[in-house]
Amino acid sequence: MLYIRFLKPPGIVRDHKDVFIKSLFAVTSDFGDQLCAQELSLVACLSAKTDGRIVLQTTLRWSPEIRCLPVVFDITGLSLPWPVRVCISPDSGTQSTQFAYRGGICDLPRILLAWSDVLDLHKGIKNAAKTVERRFRLGNGKTFSIWEDTGESIARHLWYVKSSAFHSFCSQSYSRDAGVALAAFLDFDWAVDDPKLPLLVEHLVKSAGKRLQVLELGCGCGIVGISLANIVPNCEVLLTDMPEAEEIVQKNIACTTPAERSALSFVALDWEKQLPEGIRERDVDLILVADCIYNPDSSPALVQTILALVSYSPRALLVLAVKFRHPSEKVFFKLMRDNGFVTEDHASLLSSGDDNDHDPEFVRIYLLRLGQPGVTQQSDA
Ligand SMILES: C[S@@+](CC[C@H](N)C(=O)[O-])C[C@H]1O[C@@H](n2cnc3c(N)ncnc32)[C@H](O)[C@@H]1O
Numbered sequence: 001m002l003y004i005r006f007l008k009p010p011g012i013v014r015d016h017k018d019v020f021i022k023s024l025f026a027v028t029s030d031f032g033d034q035l036c037a038q039e040l041s042l043v044a045c046l047s048a049k050t051d052g053r054i055v056l057q058t059t060l061r062w063s064p065e066i067r068c069l070p071v072v073f074d075i076t077g078l079s080l081p082w083p084v085r086v087c088i089s090p091d092s093g094t095q096s097t098q099f100a101y102r103g104g105i106c107d108l109p110r111i112l113l114a115w116s117d118v119l120d121l122h123k124g125i126k127n128a129a130k131t132v133e134r135r136f137r138l139g140n141g142k143t144f145s146i147w148e149d150t151g152e153s154i155a156r157h158l159w160y161v162k163s164s165a166f167h168s169f170c171s172q173s174y175s176r177d178a179g180v181a182l183a184a185f186l187d188f189d190w191a192v193d194d195p196k197l198p199l200l201v202e203h204l205v206k207s208a209g210k211r212l213q214v215l216e217l218g219c220g221c222g223i224v225g226i227s228l229a230n231i232v233p234n235c236e237v238l239l240t241d242m243p244e245a246e247e248i249v250q251k252n253i254a255c256t257t258p259a260e261r262s263a264l265s266f267v268a269l270d271w272e273k274q275l276p277e278g279i280r281e282r283d284v285d286l287i288l289v290a291d292c293i294y295n296p297d298s299s300p301a302l303v304q305t306i307l308a309l310v311s312y313s314p315r316a317l318l319v320l321a322v323k324f325r326h327p328s329e330k331v332f333f334k335l336m337r338d339n340g341f342v343t344e345d346h347a348s349l350l351s352s353g354d355d356n357d358h359d360p361e362f363v364r365i366y367l368l369r370l371g372q373p374g375v376t377q378q379s380d381a
Contacts, residue, residue, distance in 0.1 A: 001177050001351055002027050002036050004114040006150065007068050009128040010086045012075075012119060021046060021073040021119065023128075025088055027062050027111070030176040030323075037064045040111070041091040044071040048081040049118050052095075055080060059091060083120035085128070089113035096135035096143050099184040106188035106196070108181055108351055108363075131248075134175060136183070136227070139191045144230050144256045146223045148174050149248045175223050177351045178291035181363035182321035183227035185349060190231050196347045199367055203286055203317050204232050211236055211261070213313075215284045217269065217305060218292035222249045224321070225288060229258040237262070238279075240269035271301035275308050284313040290321040293332040303335040310370055317344075318368040323351060323361065342371040 010023040027036035040062040045054045056073045071086065087095055090111045100107040115133040119125055130150045137143045189195040190204060206212050212235035216225040219239040229237040237258075239249050249266045258264055269276055287309060293299055310316050318341070322329065333343075346366045 001030060001108055001180060002040075002111045003030060003032070003175070004042075004088045004112065005032060006114060006116060006130075006132060009130055009132075010071075010116045010119055011127040012121065018074065018076045021075055021084075021086065023071045023086055023116065024068050025071065025114070026068045030174070030180075032174070035064075035067060036062060039063050042069075043089055043091050043093065044073075045087045045089070045095075046073050046075075046080075046084050047087060049083040049085055050081065053081065055084065060088075080121070082122045083118035083125070085118050086116040087113065094137075096137045098137045099139055099187045101139060101188055101192065106185050106349055108184055108349055112175065112180065136223075138187050138227070138230060140187075140231070142230055144226060145252070146175060146221050146226065147248055147251050147255075148221050150174070175221060176291050176323075177361075178321040178323045178363050179220060179223045181323075181349050181351055182224050182288070182290045182319070182365060185321075185347070185365055186224070186228050187231050197345050197365065197367060199317065199345050200319060204235075206285060212286065213282070213284050214238065214286045214288060215279070215282070215309065216240060216288040216290075217271070217302065218289060219249060219266075220245065220291070222252045222264075222266075224290045226252055226256055226264060228288070229262045229264045230256060231259060232262060233259040234261040235259075235263075237264050238282075239264065239266045240279075241266075242270055243268040269305070271298060271305040275305070280308070281312055282309075284309055284316045287316055287318045289318065291323065293320075293322060293329050294325055296328040296331040299332040299335055303332065303339060306336075307339055314370050316369070318366075320366045320368060321363055322366070323363045336368060340371050341368045343368050 004025055005028050006023055006025045008024040010021050013020045013022050042060045042062060044058050044060055046056040047054050060069055062069060089095055097109045097112050112134050117129040117131050119128050132148050132150060134146050135143055189197055189201055195201040214235055214237040216239050219225055219241045222239050225237045225239045246266055246268060253264045267276060292302060344367045346364060348362045348364050351361050351363045
């Protein structure tokens with residue numbers, strides 16, 4: 001998947017008598033460490049925040065040799081319906097990223113479009129905040145938003161992934177392939193007659209009789225748990241991450257309307273510490289973990305947290321989404337096996353490029369559970 005990222009959020013710039021709205025963006029991989037190496041036709045729109053009306057629009061061309069693209073709207077002499085926002089999207093004209101199914105396949109979006117935060121001359125906001133909104137459209141037509149924090153608070157929480165082959169800075173509040181893919185996959189498997197992971201759907205259907213209790217570890221900006229709460233009725237989804245994630249997650253919770261009788265909340269939960277009060281003895285049916293095992297140093301703490309959760313809910317199903325980036329990530333699977341977990345099923349989704357891609361990348365989704373006598377383990381990583 002490709003991600004539109006604002007390198008410079010939109011700002012109002014005066015040049016003598018002329019006034020412009022200018023910004024700079026790039027099309028990158030999920031970790032932002034690779035630039036898009038394909039030709040892309042894109043559209044940038046300046047829209048009114050209140051009714052979404054497009055005020056100005058321009059087409060842009062991304063090509064493999066460029067590193068960033070400027071977007072410039074000349075607003076000299078225009079009376080704009082402040083507040084306004086900039087959206088950069090594929091040229092198909094959609095303003096939300098569609099989760100789609102094609103011939104029984106869960107089709108992952110190719111490009112994740114981005115909406116800037118607002119500019120509002122009436123309120124003196126001449127530079128948009130460093131947050132972006134990504135909008136997703138589920139198979140049922142419902143749309144939800146995920147805000148990502150790309151500013152200061154991210155810089156404070158950079159992770160350095162220790163491996164000679166993979167040096168990358170990973171921040172907590174960006175959407176990434178494994179999370180987006182799991183969100184799309186949940187939407188897909190819930191809707192189709194012939195789900196890829198029937199055990200997962202069996203668990204989700206439980207909510208018809210009993211309220212499904214879901215807990216997400218390392219939720220980042222919350223895309224997976226928020227999608228689930230939008231898709232599945234009668235579920236209670238508890239999003240957890242480090243305390244620093246709370247602000248952006250609460251913002252995302254506040255701007256969504258879950259499915260009927262479903263609810264979302266956030267609690268800070270650090271894998272390096274004991275489970276917080278109220279979670280220790282919480283009944284959990286489903287544990288979601290997306291894109292959390294790429295730092296092998298934190299895998300022991302993550303596994304201990306999962307063990308603490310299943311000590312109270314031994315039949316809880318763990319749904320793990322991984323895009324393997326380095327062999328050291330397999331430490332997590334070894335630790336899980338050593339602690340009695342078995343992989344009950346798994347599925348793979350193609351996450352990069354098109355069908356002709358020579359170097360395809362996959363997101364893998366695993367269902368793990370504490371082993372029971374008679375259950376044979378499937379091969380995992
Ligand atoms: C790559 S992000 C994945 C975010 C989200 N699951 C997704 O797929 O979009 C990894 C997440 O793990 C969280 N994390 C890392 N160490 C943690 C710890 N010790 N306790 C709790 N969360 C942690 C980070 O804050 C970050 O949000």
